[in-house]
Amino acid sequence: MSAVSREFMIGISILNATQALLVLTPGAGIPAFLHRFKTKLWALIAPVSIAVVVAAIALVPEVADGLTWFALLLVPPGALLALGWAMRGAKPVYALVAVAALIVALLDVDSPTGEGAAALLTALSCITVGRLLAGLVPAAPLKLGIIAMAVIDFILVFGNQLQGPNATLNAAVPAPGLPQLQFLDVTWARMGYGDVFVAGLLGGILAVEGRRQAPAALLVFVLCCLWDLLFFHFNTLPATVPIAVAIVILEVSRRRASSARALAPER
Template structure:
């Protein structure tokens, strides 16, 4: 692994950790009518359907770039103005400024950084919304299922081709790519950061501490990345799934050892 790649992957690992830390809890009342456990299928089905669709019809990747271009900036705006902890409407102006920078020169490091900033922020909004719409357990199982599917596709060399097609796709010349995170020396797919934001949203809804979970995710990501010594591509959803298992085991153990309240 080159020094530049290690720096890049370290930035991406820190991004995943921050996405666990930052989401807040709660959704607008008018969305309550949409509450259903079926939304938990979004995580595992998204990767399977996208990979299969691009493999069968490569032009699907072009459509996904437009989908990201249209939805990621509003998602980033909502993250700064509402979805993240400490959000204020005025902070949403930062998303507007970042989008302007992303448009100036799409191949320059500042523009790539601004695009990555927008993409990551949109995951905070998506994580908070889904965590507010779906009970925690189906979402956790959905993340684990997504990680299993991701690992099967990556280690079976079935993801690399469609992923390369998606990474090469652009909505139009001069427009930014918002369907992945690019920090010059390393890239991470949208699904990898989406699950981090989703875990953060779940923890926020459950009222559990997000700081220790974020540190756990960062440590697991760094340990997992040692496999880059032997593999060129890794499923970055796996550390998030492992973090869920560890957090649940710790929570159950703490609950079982907690003294019962005295009875009157």
């Protein structure tokens, strides 16, 4: 049985809350100039990304270094856009919070404060990605993409094929003294970018569908907490699974509600 410390459970609970907040916060709609890029093929990003990244790092560990630069260059603009545009209630002035977080992350890399600022930037960027993808792809393919990603994640983790590449990616830095933005680190626990990416994507889908995000966010938090009880037996868990389960529950609930309305007698 794995030894789970109190600090780890606090850390993982913070990360669970982060996933829930990413379901809650995305808004809907994309700029008109992006409409020309609409295609179902974007739905492949979720399942293909995890398979390609794991395989690439396993074959060429140096790929992890490139991914850290990719994150360093793209996550901060994504965070700025999240606060200034992508999240519900966003205002351009709020983007200054992301600027401040980036400064802290750059100046105080190894401290808990710096790690928290880096984690904030990474999480915020998922709001932007979720809103953009949900605006570019119909909901059904995106939901299937998230479920497919969770299945792949599940197979890789419990087949012990993810842990090595994941450790390589977590250890990689763009350069000494620069923050790592390819995962969320809250001192006591870590969560990969893909795990929070799918949460932001689910939030974006719900926003586009015009569905209430708060109940879905609460459902995700409860599912994540229940799923994490498995840490008493396993050292690593795929955090995409609770998001996929939430999608299935929400979809079944929606279909039942639609059927009930269709069968209700007219008055």
